[in-house]
Amino acid sequence: MSGLGTALVFWPTAAIMLVTGLYVFRTSSMARAGLLLLASLGVEGLIFLALASEFLGVLQLLMMSGEMVIMVFFMVMFMADPGGLMGMDMTHDKRRSAAAAVGVAVALALLALLTDWPAATLSGEAPDVRAIGFEVMGRSMFTFLFAGMTILFAIVGGIMLAAQGGRLGIAAPGDDGVAVPPPGRAGQHVPPPGGEEGHAMHGAEPAR
Amino acid sequence: MISLPVVLIAAALLFGIGLYGVLGQTNSIMVIMGVELLLGAAALNAVGFLRYAWPEAASGAMFVLIVVTLMAVEATVGFALVVATFRNRRTAELDDLTDLKG
Numbered sequence: 001m002s003g004l005g006t007a008l009v010f011w012p013t014a015a016i017m018l019v020t021g022l023y024v025f026r027t028s029s030m031a032r033a034g035l036l037l038l039a040s041l042g043v044e045g046l047i048f049l050a051l052a053s054e055f056l057g058v059l060q061l062l063m064m065s066g067e068m069v070i071m072v073f074f075m076v077m078f079m080a081d082p083g084g085l086m087g088m089d090m091t092h093d094k095r096r097s098a099a100a101a102v103g104v105a106v107a108l109a110l111l112a113l114l115t116d117w118p119a120a121t122l123s124g125e126a127p128d129v130r131a132i133g134f135e136v137m138g139r140s141m142f143t144f145l146f147a148g149m150t151i152l153f154a155i156v157g158g159i160m161l162a163a164q165g166g167r168l169g170i171a172a173p174g175d176d177g178v179a180v181p182p183p184g185r186a187g188q189h190v191p192p193p194g195g196e197e198g199h200a201m202h203g204a205e206p207a208r
Numbered sequence: 209m210i211s212l213p214v215v216l217i218a219a220a221l222l223f224g225i226g227l228y229g230v231l232g233q234t235n236s237i238m239v240i241m242g243v244e245l246l247l248g249a250a251a252l253n254a255v256g257f258l259r260y261a262w263p264e265a266a267s268g269a270m271f272v273l274i275v276v277t278l279m280a281v282e283a284t285v286g287f288a289l290v291v292a293t294f295r296n297r298r299t300a301e302l303d304d305l306t307d308l309k310g
Contacts, residue, residue: 003209010210014218021225021245025233037241041248044222048252048272051215051259056272060251063276067244067283074287075237078300090234092303097232105224112216118261119212127266135266136273143270147277154281158288164295 009050017043025091030075038068055129215256223249236293236300240286244279251275 021040024033041064048057091097127135136144222245229242251272258268290300297304 007210010214018218018221018225021222024241024245025225025229025238030237033238033241037244040222041244044248044252047218048255051210051255052263053255053258053269053272056251056255056269059273059276063280067280070287071237071241071283074290078235078237078290078294090238090301091232092234094232097228100231101224101228104227105220108220108223109217112213112220117212120261120263127264127269131266132269135269140267140270143274147274150281151277151284154284158284161285161288162291
């Protein structure tokens, strides 16, 4: 893609990426937030395509579309107000968070502007999928294997953490198949009918 | 035209947005979404360097592959932690988890 073509794709996609990324944390509907995150990271894949990284762009699009769909499911399952209909405020330290975010972004942008970066022009073709394949299966094979093993460990660790019968046993009423009444208020812990002795984590009041 | 600092500034702004989400949200899932944006900014940085500093090096793609791997791993472990927390406390709100607060 020529320099003008890259610019024509980059500016609008970068703007969409940033605006949708910002609105992830501005919308009160969590399903909408998940779709906005999908839009932000998907459009980032288009930027990769514009920057002559076709393989990485397609990879980003595929990975993010799968991941964000899973994330929307989790949000609907676990969030107190997934539809944003109750008007709950799920933020804290808004002012300080915004100040820290703006400070870090400005510092990084200044660093990007003031540093004398190496500049090189693409003389021929950018590395294609074949070149990346040879790189992955050649010099960088150990790194690639390490990434694969990391994903495997994450899968095993994730299942162990999320499993019902783990080191902590049955965590709460309802996990053993017995229906439990819905909580009265979002985020409120509902004690079991027979007291708190059902689980080691809930056994006694912590020492103060 | 586009140059390396332009790409890096876009990544810096995306990083700032992700940081705002990580610091300002109370729900674990939203914090995970913020971390996704932080890692997305890192991937954009890597692609910028790959395109404008070392355009003929295929090894630069490995950095992006590692970042994408980290995104998947972070989401996996993060969701598992959310499930474990929800099993024990019936909430995914970070403000309710105060057992270790001094």
